[in-house]
Each structure stands twice: as C-alpha cells, then as structure tokens.
Amino acid sequence: MKRLLFSSLLGAVALLAPGRSWAQDKPVLNTAPVVVPAPVPVVPPAPVPVPPATPVETPATTTPTPAPTTPANTDLPQPDTYSPSGLELPEREQKRKALEQHAEQYTKMFVYSGIGLGYSSYYGLSNFNFSISPAIGYRVSDRFSIGPGISYAYNYYGADNGYGGTTSFNTSSLGVKGFAQFMVYNQFFVHAEYEVTRAELLAVDNNGYLTGGKVIRSVQTPLLGAGYRSQISNRAAADIVLLYNFQDDYNSIYPNPVIRFNFLFNIGR
Numbered sequence: 001m002k003r004l005l006f007s008s009l010l011g012a013v014a015l016l017a018p019g020r021s022w023a024q025d026k027p028v029l030n031t032a033p034v035v036v037p038a039p040v041p042v043v044p045p046a047p048v049p050v051p052p053a054t055p056v057e058t059p060a061t062t063t064p065t066p067a068p069t070t071p072a073n074t075d076l077p078q079p080d081t082y083s084p085s086g087l088e089l090p091e092r093e094q095k096r097k098a099l100e101q102h103a104e105q106y107t108k109m110f111v112y113s114g115i116g117l118g119y120s121s122y123y124g125l126s127n128f129n130f131s132i133s134p135a136i137g138y139r140v141s142d143r144f145s146i147g148p149g150i151s152y153a154y155n156y157y158g159a160d161n162g163y164g165g166t167t168s169f170n171t172s173s174l175g176v177k178g179f180a181q182f183m184v185y186n187q188f189f190v191h192a193e194y195e196v197t198r199a200e201l202l203a204v205d206n207n208g209y210l211t212g213g214k215v216i217r218s219v220q221t222p223l224l225g226a227g228y229r230s231q232i233s234n235r236a237a238a239d240i241v242l243l244y245n246f247q248d249d250y251n252s253i254y255p256n257p258v259i260r261f262n263f264l265f266n267i268g269r
Contacts, residue, residue, distance in 0.1 A: 195222075241261075
C-alpha cells in the first residue's frame with residue numbers, strides 16, 4: 001500500500017513541475033520596466049586636522065677647543081707681497097727697501113720752515129735781521145718743488161748819533177712769498193724766492209739822514225742762491241741756504257748775504 005501511495009506522489013510531482021516552468025516563462029503584461037538606479041557618487045571624507053608637531057629641542061653643540069698650535073718660527077723667511085714664495089734674495093730685499101725709502105722721502109707735499117739771519121753795516125748804520133718763513137711745498141717731480149709761504153722779519157738798527165753814542169731802532173715786517181727749488185746734484189740745490197712785504201722802515205730826510213721816525217711801504221724782494229740738504233730721516237731733512245737779495249738798498253729788509261736754516265718734513269704719501 002505504501003508503495004502505491006509513493007508512486008502516485010511521484011507521478012503528481014512530475015505532472016506539476018512542467019506547468020510551473022511554463023508559468024514562469026509567460027510574459028507578464030501591463031508591468032513597469034525595471035529601472036536601474038544611477039550610481040551614487042562617492043564623496044571622500046573630509047580631512048582630519050592634524051595637530052602641529054611639537055618641535056624637538058636639539059642639544060646645543062659646543063665648539064671644540066682647538067688644540068694649541070706651535071708658534072711659527074719667525075726666523076724663517078716669511079712670504080710677502082714682494083716675494084710670495086717666501087724666499088728673500090739679497091738684491092730683491094735691497095730693491096724693496098730702496099723703493100720704500102724713496103716713497104717716504106719724495107712725497108708730494110711737505111712743510112718747509114726756515115729761520116733767517118743777516119747783518120750789514122754801512123755809513124755808520126748797522127742792521128741785524130732775524131726772520132722766520134714757514135711754507136708748504138709741492139713736489140712737481142723728485143727734483144723740482146714749488147710752494148707758497150708767509151714771512152716775518154725783525155730788524156734792529158744801530159746808528160751813530162755823532163756824539164760818541166749810538167741810537168737804536170727796531171722794525172717789524174710781514175709778507176707773503178713764493179719759492180722754487182731744484183735739486184742739481186745729490187743734495188745740492190738752487191733756491192729762489194720772491195717776496196712782497198708790508199715793511200716797516202726807518203724814515204730819512206732828503207739828504208739821507210735818519211729822522212727818527214718810521215714809514216710803512218710795500219717792498220718786493222727777489223732772492224736767489226744755493227743750498228745743501230742733510231737728510232735726517234726718510235721724512236725729515238735740514239737745509240742750509242745762502243741767498244742774495246737783489247733789492248739791496250735803503251728800503252731792503254734783508255741785508256746781504258741772507259743765511260737761512262730751513263727744516264723740511266714730508267707729509268702725506
């Protein structure tokens with residue numbers, strides 16, 4: 001009996017299976033089309049703020065102390081601008097010293113100051129002169145120099161008064177001058193000056209006798225002579241100069257011969 005029922009159940013299942021398949025294959029009417037949804041854009045997540053990094057303090061570095069060095073031997077020849085190799089030849093050293101000495105001795109500018117002395121006596125009138133004449137010199141070349149200056153002269157006169165006594169007078173004069181100097185040979189030179197002085201002179205009458213008074217006159221004094229220079233150092237020298245006054249008359253403030261002791265000092269480079 002059980003076998004009969006099982007066989008009937010299998011037959012019923014076999015008959016129902018095709019019908020279900022057909023029912024699924026039938027088209028369904030009046031149904032809406034299937035719509036596929038559009039893809040949703042993917043929004044990236046907002047960046048998360050990152051807190052600033054805490055600076056890491058680095059330990060301070062200490063400068064290493066250099067090891068003591070042995071001082072250089074100063075006895076060995078040292079390199080310089082004249083001998084980069086450090087070797088000093090005798091001729092090169094002499095030439096370098098000569099160039100340095102020449103540069104100091106022949107700078108463009110120099111101070112030239114002088115002290116002058118003079119004495120004369122004629123017709124019973126004696127004249128002693130003392131003068132100072134500072135100037136600024138400029139070297140046009142190593143041998144030729146020019147420059148302006150000022151001068152001050154003091155004259156002391158002594159005259160016979162005719163009674164066995166002497167009458168004395170003194171005058172002071174101030175002027176300006178220009179000078180030129182040319183080195184001739186070694187330390188010997190020729191020196192020339194031209195001076196314009198507001199001179200204080202003794203007054204005389206028409207017969208040439210002293211009246212005891214004084215007059216102020218402008219006096220032009222040309223001087224020419226020679227001198228010798230003694231070099232004290234590379235920058236200083238002393239001169240002795242012997243000059244002749246071509247305006248040697250009663251109005252002269254410099255009696256012949258004019259002896260001057262001048263001092264020279266180089267300035268600048």
